Amino acid sequence: MNPHIHRPCRVCGRPTSQWCSRCNNAHYCSSEHRNADWENHRGDCRSTPLLIATPPPIVTEVxxxxxxxxxxxxxxxxxxxxxxxxxxxxxxxxxxxxxxxxxxxxxxxxxxxxxxxxxxxxxxxxxxxxxxxxxxxxxxxxxxxxxxxxxxxxxxxxxxxxxxxxxxxxxxxxxxxxxxxxxxxxxxxxxx
Known part of the structure; x- marks a missing residue:
């Protein structure tokens, strides 16, 4: 059984099977919630040797x-x-x-x-x-x-x-x- 299925999203608590691909410890129901929580999660996020992905930058310019x-x-x-x-x-x-x-x-x-x-x-x-x-x-x-x-x-x-x-x-x-x-x-x- 996969330990990541039906874990609560860190932002809204909704059950999800998606997680941070960098540390595999934080769960999110959507990429919007992952991006919104990045500033909070950044300090806890520790990458595994094989997974080093980070969220995409947020575009703010016109x-x-x-x-x-x-x-x-x-x-x-x-x-x-x-x-x-x-x-x-x-x-x-x-x-x-x-x-x-x-x-x-x-x-x-x-x-x-x-x-x-x-x-x-x-x-x-x-x-x-x-x-x-x-x-x-x-x-x-x-x-x-x-x-x-x-x-x-x-x-x-x-x-x-x-x-x-x-x-x-x-x-x-x-x-x-x-x-x-x-x-x-x-x-x-x-x-x-």
Whole structure:
């Protein structure tokens, strides 16, 4: 019988079968509890000769990712850097949660674009955020979207629009969006 099964978590007391891989003496029900207790456990933790793993560092700095802004009152789209909430775990991606409040007065609508021109599958899907309330209240037409579509979009876009680029098909974080993404965005704006 394994002596580590159903031991109480050091943080919440819930039965667990997970333990500190460094000392094999402290039990935790989740990696969040292990990380939260590390400062307390560090002094007691003595590694065995074969196991020397330590918890990952906690990321506290602001992460920024390049995005494309279609500002409602500008004639052309431009690159901006979007601040992101830092990832809780490094495996979650570079930018898991973008901070969009500076560009929208309310919670933005969103859509994920998975196909580009001629229906080609995008290796890095695009995440488009838009002002859902501006579309419905007769706000002025977004000049940047109007320009990129040469005014041929079947419906007018209003308010700000921001496009971020996912780091892969699993959609766990974002990477730098750029001018190469404009044709896929234009095709979406035209077909919306």
């Amino acid at each position: 992460v920024r990712v390049p995005a494309i802004l279609f500002a409602a009152d500008e004639d052309r789209p431009r690159m901006v850097e979007i601040d992101c909430r830092p990832p809780h775990r490094p495996s979650q991606g570079l930018c898991p949660i973008p901070i969009l409040q500076p560009y929208f007065n309310s919670v933005p609508g969103q859509v994920v674009i998975t196909q580009g021109l001629n229906g080609e599958v995008l290796r890095f899907p695009l995440h488009v955020f838009y002002s859902a309330s501006a579309l419905g209240i007769g706000s002025p037409v977004n000049h940047a979207v109007h320009h990129i579509t040469s005014g041929a979009a079947s419906r007018p876009w209003a308010g700000n629009v921001i496009a971020l680029k996912f780091s892969g098909s699993r959609r766990q974080g974002y990477i730098a969006a750029g001018s190469n993404d404009l044709p896929a965005l234009s095709a979406y704006f035209l077909s919306y």
